[in-house]
Structure formats: structure tokens, C-alpha cells
Amino acid sequence: MIPELSFLEEMEMGQKLGVDAGSTSTKFAFLKDGRISTSIMDTSRFLYGKMAECLVGFDVVSTGYGRKRIPSARPIPEIRAHTLGVLKSTGLEDFTLLDIGGQDFKVVRVEKKGIRDFHMNDKCAAGTGRFLEKMSAMLGMSMAELGSFRGNEKILESVCSVFTETELISLMVEGATRERLAEGVIFSVYERVRPLLRMFPCDTIVFTGGVSRCSGLAMTISVGLSVDVMVPERSQFMGAIGALSARNVKNPSKALS
Template sequence: MKVGIDLGSRFVKVAIQSGDDEFILKKIDTIEFYKKYVFKKEQNIYVDMKAFLNEDDVDITATGYGRNVLAFKNANIISEIKAHYKGALIQMNYENFTLIDIGGQDSKVIYVKNGYIEDFVMNDKCAASTGRFLENSANILGITLEELANETKKPIKLNSTCAIFSESEIVGKIAEGYKISEIAAGINESIAKRIYPMLKRFKNDRYFASGGVAKLKGVIYFLEKLVNDKIEVVKNAQFNGAIGCLHY
């Protein structure tokens, strides 16, 4: 059995090969996954596939934020760039594209030409264009992440480029009496503006988006306006990295 694992900061995404072109997808809270299915033996760390899937003979390839923390002895470890590129290549069946991946802790843009990675850029130094920032912003506004994600009308301008200062600015906008919907739209636009400088470097035939934030319509809406082109969300966007792992 072949298994791909994307160790995200919030969720672990798992793709299990069930046929030539078929797979089963599972998602589990990251902390719960580490508690239940990771163990240490003789100074080495293992994924317990017997406990997770009731299988012993498993070929594991892993990627994601957690790969930098835990180097599993029984898994082939690959970069997130390779995993997400391959996932989009396989799922979308197209060889010339630019992929935007917005994760919980980082964001990345990958330029693919003739089926191969030509270049990429990654931002893992600042949380201001990540899913974690969106979650914190939704909590400040007192709305769900899904409600925040759909807002695009009358976005207010947010000037701060740092996640911490942006959160303080959001509180200030609430105090000034701006509508929650307008602040939410401004948050979505601000994330798009932070990602756009990376994206505009890599013009291509098509633009794809993956990661959990790819499902957030507001961010995609503002990115499409900035790039002046359509951005297609890849199939199984949140599992794209795990699916890519199946092909290494």
C-alpha cells in the first residue's frame, strides 16, 4: 500500500492509494495525529501505520510543515514544493501553469513549464498571508472563517504588512465603526495583495490554487482582479500535497 502524508500545522492530510488512479482521503487534527500515530523507538521517530490503517506493509512519502520537525524513519521525506507541484500536475492534467499554495503557516508560488518546476518563491517568514492569520482575523471579528472568506464588497484598506500589527489595525477599524463585512473584505484583499508580488513574477498559461485557503472565495476573487486572469482551484485542494506524495 502507498500512502502520501501532508503534515500541516493545523491538519494532517493523508492520501491512500486504492487503485491505479483512485485514492482515499483522510484528514485529522495535527496534534491528535502526533499523539495517536507517532512513536519513538531507539532515538528514531516512526509513523504507526498499524494503528492508523491497520496495515504493516506501507510505502510512505511525507511532506509539509511538520517534516521540518519530525524526520520519520519509515517515510520518504520530500519538499512541499515538489509535493504540491506534482499534485497539481496529476490532478489538473496540464503542463504549463503557475500554482499558488496558501497554507496555515506559509504561502508559496510555483512556476511549472512543460511539466517541470522552473522556479518558485516561498514566504515562511511572515504569517500575514497564511491561513492562521485568516483564522485569527475571523476570531477578532466574531464570525466564522467561512463567513469571512465570502466577503468581497466595499473592502476597507488595511495598511499594516505584519500579521500582529494587522490584527491591531482590525480592532481599530471595529472601534471606528466600520461594518464587519467591509473589514472582512479588506482582510481578503490584503492577503491577495501580499501574495501578488510573488505571483506576478511567474506569468503562465493557467493559474491554479491549492491548500485549504484555496477554498476561500474572497482571496481568490481579489487575486484574479490583480492578475487579470482566472485562478482555478485544483481538485481536492486541501489534499493536493498528500496526493502529490503518492507519485514519488
């Protein structure tokens, strides 16, 4: 058994499993001894390694880009999954959810546990996980190191990931320190999500998705907008936990399959 899927051996057939097949990684959430447990693996391995077939026989509710590529899974939309995950994990009822994943970010306004409105980025993946991966490689830093920096001011002008790389090289040549450029990268992500967060003003922002592990970005948002930014435990797994806790999930329609 593949290590990341070894948890399946301890599950009973027919048991419920939440799967968030995102653009970068696929996350799993399931109940073990009455508590939520999680696992993660690369989406490319999961989908192209035909590992989705291992899930046949379980009661799978799926979300994310690959949600319809899992045989017998019942897919639910991402906004619902992520919101449910946060509701389940935090107990909060009113908040603005910011989820930054591998290639998208979503902002959801939740009031009295209900989704009031949402925005997702469209046509451009600047400011997402892929962007940070690129930048960390350029700066010769790990993602964890890059994510620890806090941005205070605008250093990078470009709004495009590709052009930002060019700009970064120019600034390196001019002698800018790696630390200053890292701060600039974090600030540029903040600038990317700021207008969307400002559309849904709220005292509490719940920050989730892979990028939420960047503590410096969370701090930048908190200081910049004067709000509390809460990063829940297992913040990368909200979609999978939401899928696990979803009720009244319809079977996929023929038109969608």
C-alpha cells in the same frame, strides 16, 4: 482505530500512502478501488498522539513540516510534492501554482510539467491560514464566511498579523462594518501574495492549500491580476496526492534522520 485513520484498516500492508504533515493539518492520500482517496486530521493530534506509528508497515512517502517525524517514511520536499499533486489532479502542463497553507505560502512556476522556479514566504506568516483564522475569530465569523468575501480595495494598512489585529479593533471602534473589514482582510492577503504572483506571470493560476477554499480570495486574485484562477477538487490535498504519486523517492539519508 482513530476515525481519521480508519482507512488504514482497508489498506494492505506495503501499500503506498502519501502523507502531507502540514503546520495545521495532516493530509493522507491513498488508492482505493483504483481511485485516489483522502483523509485529514490535526497535525498536533497526529504527531503528539503518536499516531505516526500506525503508518509503520505501509510504503509511506511524506512531505510537509512533519515529514521527517514519521517512522520509515521517505520524505520529499514540499515544492515537488505540491507540483506533482497539481500535475496529477489537473492535467495542466503550464501554470503558476499558489499554495497557501497554515503558515506558509508558496508560488511555483511550472512549464512543460517541470518546475522552473519557486518562491516561499520567509520569516513572516502574514497572509496565511493562521492569519485568516485569527481575523475570523476577531470578526466573529466562521472561516467559510470570511473566505466568501471579495476584496476590492486596501482597507488595512499593516503588513503584520499582530498589528493588523490592533488595526481591526481601531476600525471596529470607528464603526466600520464587519463586512467591510472582512473585505479588507481578504484584500490584505491578496496584496501579500500579489508580488510573488507577478514575478511569474501566467494566464492560469492553480490555487491550492487550505486557504484556497476561500472563494472570495480566488475571485480577488482573478480580478486583480486578470488571470484564470483554478481551484482543483480536493485542493487541500495536493501535497499528499503528490507524495502518493512521486516516483524515484530516495530513502532518507542518515544525516537527515
